[in-house]
Amino acid sequence: MVSAAGAEVDLDVVTKVVTAYQDLLDSHWTDSNCSLSSCVNASSSVFASSGDKKSQRGSSFGGSSKDNRDERKNSGENPKFTQAEATILRVRDDMKEFGLPIVSAKSTISVTDAKMNADGKVTVSADIGTTKTYQGSDDPSYMSDIHTLTLSLNKENVFAVIEDVVAPMPQEEILADKPENVDFNDVPVDRILGVESAGNNQLAVNPVGANGDTAKFSLLPSHQDQSSVVVKPVLDPFFRQPKPDVEKMVAYALHWSREDLPRIEPVKSKEDVNPNYPNQGTNCTNFASQALEAGGWKRKLGVDSRDSDAWHPFSKDRAHDNRIIPTSTWGAAANLYGYAKTNGPYHDLGEKEFAQKGDLIFVDWDPNNKFDGKIDHTMVVTGTISASSPKGRFTTPRISQKTRNRHNITFREVFLHMGESGKEPKNARWYALGLK
Known part of the structure; x- marks a missing residue:
């Protein structure tokens, strides 16, 4: 040298x-x-x-x-x-x-x-x-x-x-309007962490194994030839998404956030996504939607990519020469939050509840060190773990995500690394959706 x-x-x-x-x-x-x-x-x-x-x-x-x-x-x-x-x-x-x-x-x-x-x-x-x-x-x-x-x-x-x-966590860049007629209800971060009701928050810790060995991957496009994946879009305007199969949803999220995942050639980074889906660059919400599809949610086409009742990875963007992009409900955090509440089985995590496998966590962490009313990031709860502290014994969630790659880490670490990156966690707004 x-x-x-x-x-x-x-x-x-x-x-x-x-x-x-x-x-x-x-x-x-x-x-x-x-x-x-x-x-x-x-x-x-x-x-x-x-x-x-x-x-x-x-x-x-x-x-x-x-x-x-x-x-x-x-x-x-x-x-x-x-x-x-x-x-x-x-x-x-x-x-x-x-x-x-x-x-x-x-x-x-x-x-x-x-x-x-x-x-x-x-x-x-x-x-x-x-x-x-x-x-x-x-x-x-x-x-x-x-x-x-x-x-x-x-x-x-x-x-x-x-x-x-x-490097700081990249900001979601997909262009989408904030969904209307949706109540955006933030949740105390201690509720998501599980310490709000410490001592009364008990759950048998039995997450899916890191390799997803107990899960069936028959619904995962990653384990089929791309040409054989045929998904008929739903056209029913009154259609609501079913409660996902949590084990399949979690198995998908764990599988595609692993370190030892075979890299897609040519190797670019550890952020490679399932090649059967679009790569948006910042893929946190894209990744959560993929997990929901693995759990049984059905694609739904609409008027265009900004249709609040549509949910699809490949839709026409009529505002930009009909290019094919994910619907905002598929790829933008705030829109998935709204869609999951209005067209799916999710609800805001309430008092005396705590995050469990299959739940979704969102955060508004504007880079100017305060929330700005736009949800920026999506995480999938892929496990839980018991902790003991002076506040008592309690159950706290583990999450998996994309951009940056996280596999089954504790939500507490997300919170801590956010502070270390220059964002003030207490100046963020946290949202959590649990399954009904």
């Missing part, structure tokens, strides 16, 4: 540096000796040599310098963390206090780009996915994010990650 701006960067070296760094961050999830105030194994102690190819492949490539750790321990200096590293420590501590300690974490790394800057530092783009397990559950969770890392090279030819910033 050379230091000239614009010069070619050795991705093999970069990947090894980032891997050594991420391995350390994974250990922070369970390392009680590392905190925001005291951590001799902070990422600033990780180094990796840029020596010849032989040394790069050696077992000593990347690690923590004992002299560096001892010097830091004796200096009394506060540890220096990257942004992503500090987030891990804060989320870890909050999850423990919430009653769901994280007991294991392991990440996979895909470096997508690396550029040498004029100052000799290297800017790296990487897709980093982390699989974690929680105390009391063997079912893993998974989440992936796009990271921008900065690597520094010192005069001894030693590299280190000096910053790591996670």
